[in-house]
Amino acid sequence: MSSENVSSLVPEIYYDLIARICSGTPLVLALFWFYGLYSTYLKGLDSALLILLISGLGYLAGHLLTTISSALNALIWRRWTIKKVCSLLDLSNPLPSESLTRGFLNIYKRIDLIAEHDKTGGAILKKMEAGAAMTDNLLSGYIVLLGVLIFSKTEKEIPLAWFLLLLPLLLSSMILRRALLVSRQDALLSNLGPDIRARVINARPSNQ
Numbered sequence: 001m002s003s004e005n006v007s008s009l010v011p012e013i014y015y016d017l018i019a020r021i022c023s024g025t026p027l028v029l030a031l032f033w034f035y036g037l038y039s040t041y042l043k044g045l046d047s048a049l050l051i052l053l054i055s056g057l058g059y060l061a062g063h064l065l066t067t068i069s070s071a072l073n074a075l076i077w078r079r080w081t082i083k084k085v086c087s088l089l090d091l092s093n094p095l096p097s098e099s100l101t102r103g104f105l106n107i108y109k110r111i112d113l114i115a116e117h118d119k120t121g122g123a124i125l126k127k128m129e130a131g132a133a134m135t136d137n138l139l140s141g142y143i144v145l146l147g148v149l150i151f152s153k154t155e156k157e158i159p160l161a162w163f164l165l166l167l168p169l170l171l172s173s174m175i176l177r178r179a180l181l182v183s184r185q186d187a188l189l190s191n192l193g194p195d196i197r198a199r200v201i202n203a204r205p206s207n208q
Helices: 003-034 037-042 047-076 079-089 100-117 119-151 160-164 166-190
Strands: none
Touching (some): 003 037, 003 047, 047 119, 100 119, 119 166
């Protein structure tokens, strides 16, 4: 495999590590702890094998959480929410706000365009996108754990009121991370010049 092919895999591996494994692993560990699975089945495993197993399960859990995150984003990022956040950010290159799908696709297209002309800027945005996806999945994992606490009996008793304190923190982080990503891509896109910006959906040439 050529060095270019290897380097092209780095962003994908980084994304999976941050967005999938780092968000899915806490859910797996929490479920193991709540149900006493570690002491029952896994305590005797070799450390390296245990880490590999937990990481693999975390990766799978992260993918499943992404589905829940998509539904959460559809609930949170309504038309008025997108307009409000974009107005607060005072974007130089406004995003379409009539639908969540078009807004997200536009952001991804902008990130790809910036990466094409500014590798450092593109890498920064892809890391920020991975961080935003991780925050989304952490909130999704929190909701799954909350459902476990409410609807099932586990070996560990966690005060529900204490557990609910995480909700505003995770929800605020989810919105803030996405807002920071939008703000950063807007600043980097503005540095590329009007001709390049005009290639993006709804980007405005300087003569308009």
